[in-house]
Amino acid sequence: MTEYTIFWGCLISTKFLNIEKASRMVFNELGIKLNESKGFSCCPEPVVSKVADRNLWLTLAARNLSLIEEKKQKLMVICNGCYESLYDAKHELKREPELKQKINENLNAIGRTFQGTAQVLNFLEVLVKDIGIENLKEHVKKPLNKLKVAMHYGCHLYTAEDPSKTWDLARYFDDIVRATGADIIPYGCERLCCGYPLSQYNYNYALENRTYNKLKIISKCGANCIVVTCPACYYQLDFEQKTIEKKFGEKLGIPVIHLMELLAMAFDLPGTDELLKMHRTKATPLLELIGGYNGGTKSG
């Protein structure tokens, strides 16, 4: 059985339990063992702390990575924000040896050292490169052929040290969605930010000019739902959608599904309906759309 150390991040493990639950269900189905590592702190999150203090951001990220280096296991990160933080910190410290030395001086105070050997993987990389698209297709028990989805990639997905690989994770995302049988509907502003980072600075502006704009365009493209890979995008598009409906007096009602939930739907895993009930914008009608829910009965 392949094993990974898992980094859930604060948002998923405390707020969006449907994403954690779906991930556990899907990886269990795929025969992947997820190990918890003791002592992880915040990644730290890349919107506020990275801007507030680079030294602190790198020190805490290096501490988290040093915990993995001790275990010598691949790190799979479910949250895209955490992935960007840990990935960027690792590569920035590798690029700047003097900085690495300075950060290690900080870590030495607690008896730790950052070497830069930890393998930081986005969960999309694990699904495509380690598990494989063909393998995923074999697990699809209920092809989502009737489902038309609008892709929301999210800014953190374009994190890559090698510029030629900038689009890799986004392509993996497309490939996985296609493997479920769902139809990707282009709508023209896929790259437009969900508004979450901007909302940390100007909430109302972000809500009107990013989130609302994006949702309006998607509502007219014919998609049944939005698929995301980032918990912050999920929050902004799902939870804030209700706020937008109230504020602007427009009923949108677009379900927002995390990729792991989409896989749980396609694998027809028991408990998938419970995941969709945790959404703020009603998502359970999607189960009827895909031809009912077998509650995990493997209908083949």
Place this chain on the structure above:
Amino acid sequence: MIFDDIVRLLEQELKDYILGLQKMRTRRYIIDIKRPGAIKAAKLLAEKDVRLITISCVDNGLDFELLYHFDADGTIVSIRTFVPKDINEIESLASVLPGANWIEREIHDLFGLKFNGHPDFRRIILPYEWPEGNYPLRKPMEGIVPKQHRKVVSDLIATGQPIPFTSMAIKRRARVDLPPELPVASLREDYLKEVQELIKKTGFDKKVGFDWEKGGLKYR
């Protein structure tokens, strides 16, 4: 007394108080000294007949930056120290250096900073009818963290996570058949201690104005 003599004198008498020396440009230096040592340093210079030019006060939000500017034979040497606003007082220099008398009164009028032991602490620059306790150059007690980020920063320092693993989260996790707790730093005291030690080591707690006793930022 020339600059080199001043540095030698301060290093000899107040070594433990000196935090650093910066050359700003030719014949312009700033010496950072811990608060209790700053007045001692100013007194030492006064005793050696180094001329006090003036004292500047800057309101940084959480603290006052006080600069005692001295003229050392054409070189301007500033003794700099910081007074946290929750302390809001420092020893007066006026009894040793009469030239500091009016300057300290002016700083008090404008910023509300108290100079203990001042021989004549009357109002000097504001009109008589100006309301008591209103200091025109005093800013609200706020640090660098914008209002909307204060909770995130405060929780990050206090719990190791910007979104804390609360008892409510633990209950919710149990309700949906997830392991109620994860072995994260916010739920493990030994690991949280490591994280907080690093926060102190990087000086982030001081930068944002975190009060370890209260467990939150000094401002809301």
